[in-house]
Amino acid sequence: MNLSGLFKSRYPGVVARGMAMGAADVVPGVSGGTIAFITGIYQELLDSLSRIGPHCITILRRHGPVVAWQYINGSFLLALFSGVLISVFSLARLIGYLLQTYPIVVWAFFFGLVLASAVPILRSIPRWSVSVVLFLLIGAATAVLVSELRPGQIPATPVTLFLSGALAICAMILPGISGAFILLLIGIYPRVLAAVHEMQLLYLVCFAAGAGTGLLLFSRLLSWLMHHYIARTLAFLAGILLGSLKIIWPWKLPLAGAEEGVNKLAPLMSNTSPATYSAQTGENAYLGAAVAAAIVAAILVLLVDSLGRKHREGKSCVSPQ
Template sequence: MRLRESRLWGVAARGMAMGAADVVPGVSGGTIAFITGIYQELLDSISRVGPHALTVLRRHGLVVAWQYINGSFLLSLFAGILISVVSLARLIGYLLDTYPIAVWGFFFGLVLASVIPVLRRVPRWNTGALFYVLLGVLIAIGVSELRPAQVPATPLTLFLSGALAICAMILPGISGSFILLMIGIYPHVLTAVHEMQIVKLLCFAAGAVTGLMLFSRLLSWLMHHYVARTLAFLGGILLGSLKIIWPWKLPTGQAPEAGDKLAPLMSNTSPWTYAEVTGESSYLLIAATAAMVAAMIVLTVDFWGHRQGARQ
């Protein structure tokens, strides 16, 4: 019993790390789930929530149904995510505003190091696996090349945006909040949250729940039936997403964000060009140190998880 309670606390801690990552537009909580060893369990547990779970509930009762969907795991994980989003959103926002290069450097190192445990789990390498790595890289780079649009916040667009964002959120490498920024819905969702626009929030939440139920089933099926191709593709997604979170960026124009506001279009540049154009320090040493610390954390967690799995 104590062992189970201890594990649930560990799951909640992983959820808090996922929530912290999801706050940052460009970093996916799915990445954290993968490197902490709960990605497959997360997909399988979510995919069991559905009509069959209701059948189990009706025939066998609440306890069996709760065990069927791995309810304690899901409750602990999503409680951790919620706690993190509520408590850390303001802190991470402050750090991004005050020390942006260091923060992006940390997440760059985190995502780069995450490629190693993902690709290491590919059971066999061949031309097909390499193709899916390349496909993942190209898709992630293609997403990074999108420019902010301005989509009206109708019930339908909010529903579809919620479904799209949650699908991206559980994919390692692509951030749901980044997708919302690119399609122009992000400001509307923030406004709905701040002003408690219940109808809009319900539309968005309904889309998120629907997308999560459907996409988790697809990913879980792929991970069980086409594990080599799926892992290779996810590794490619992580590699390609590095373009999104490169720490040194310069504005190249402006695009509509919401209403009359304009958001800068950013493009990657070198630390030296950044310092020359902005007249500010590139903070290269600080960013590199933050990236190495993040990489060490990821590789340590992966080593520990791999060792624990070997013992079991």
């Protein structure tokens, strides 16, 4: 295992993608899976995670750690999740501050990002049929139904944190459904965020153990679906992404009985128009800044997708020597 060359060539870029995924996962409404997909590493991530299991242990015993590391694409996973952790621990406070201070502009940026992210997913669908369109609609309906749920409250214990981590990671790996949003729905998001800020190791270990377990199990299922039912799976994921736009619409009014601080941090509010928002709140709707932020986000996504496709096409055109 050549760890000295780990961050040579492609791996700094993988770390950067991981940091972008971590930043997205902190936000209750944006999925790190979306970032993985538009940056071209989604399939590799699923396939690499799906290889971690009993067969990997067999390879380790028979062929040693180097072969086992290569089998699970360990350098890629290490670089990616290093980026995720760096982002979570360094940007959690910053993103919380931005959402509290500039909520409309931040949500508009994510709205443009998610909307444009549907383009590469839809383009990747190899063939269209009635069943593919049906799965697209089912995915959209699923995201809308999730957005209609209202927050509950569960106690923060080692067991609930383990289960919450497993549930959240399944959402995080799906483009469109945010793991942070799911945590918010079950009422444990503030507790997890506090554990990160205050470095409460017991809670963090329990949550991380649940997340790791859920990630390994759910990634195997998704990888299998992507290889055997790619058109329907991509259509479902695209539907989830489009349906999630309801969650991150920038202009919202507080729900009855909800706390103002939670409202500014989370997309658990009723959607409204910019004009109605200004009329009812007396605050600036920041329409120009929001539209500009959404356009910049969409351009960034489409640019990354275009560069990624050119890179993949260039590699496919290189003939073996």
